[in-house]
Amino acid sequence: MMLDKYSKDGKVVGQVELADSVFNVKVNDVLIYELINTANANLRQGTHCTKERSFVSGGGAKPWRQKGTGRARQGSIRAPQWKGGGTIFGPLPRDYSRELPKTLKREAYRSLFSLKAKQGQIKVVEDVKVEKGKTKEMVSIGKSLSISKGVFLTENDDSLLKRALRNIPWFVYNNVKRLSSRDIYYSKTLLITESALKFLNEKYAKGE
DSSP: OEEEEEOTTSOEEEEEEOOHHHHSSOOOHHHHHHHHHHHHHHHOOOOOOOOOTTTSOOOOSOSSOSSSSSSOOOSOTTSTTSTTOOOSSOOOOOOOOOOOOHHHHHHHHHHHHHHHHHTTOEEEEOOOOOSSOOHHHHHHHHHHTTOSSEEEEESSOOHHHHHHHTTOTTEEEEETTBOOHHHHHHOSEEEEEHHHHHHHHHHSSTTO
16 A cells, blocks of 8 residues: 655655555454553553441440340441441452453554554654754644644654654654554544654564
């Protein structure tokens, strides 16, 4: 699959090849769902906590004797039915993180990339270097390439580039070695640098 390559000014300067085994496979909706669901689960902190009756202070003594008072029997003022008592079956801290098998994860990313390619939401740009790390530099690049909600995929960790993108709500930075399936799925444009595309073509090609 051939695709136009753009300069940072938004002009077509050539063409690049997208590997069919990465960007033109049959889209598997179930795998994409599992990939996004796993990413959502891994974002959960799991720090929720409620106090059961064993964690609530007080209530060591029996409120009144078992028989003869005419009232219902009670063993502790910190039982669940009492005000200030413990919570029954409340949420406790837990780990929500999940991990997809490596082969399924690769196939899911192939489906996700192919979905974006079929929707015409992939653009390839020459390797971009930001001179001063200013936000306005990336804003102008985004406007030149008609990006309204996009993900910028690069191969190298450029601190100036990340700083320039940090304050733009409609433009998110991703490194090809640490992809965010959520960012890619919910974006309207997937902007890939030429070197990042080469990395994706090699890493996610079937049989690798």
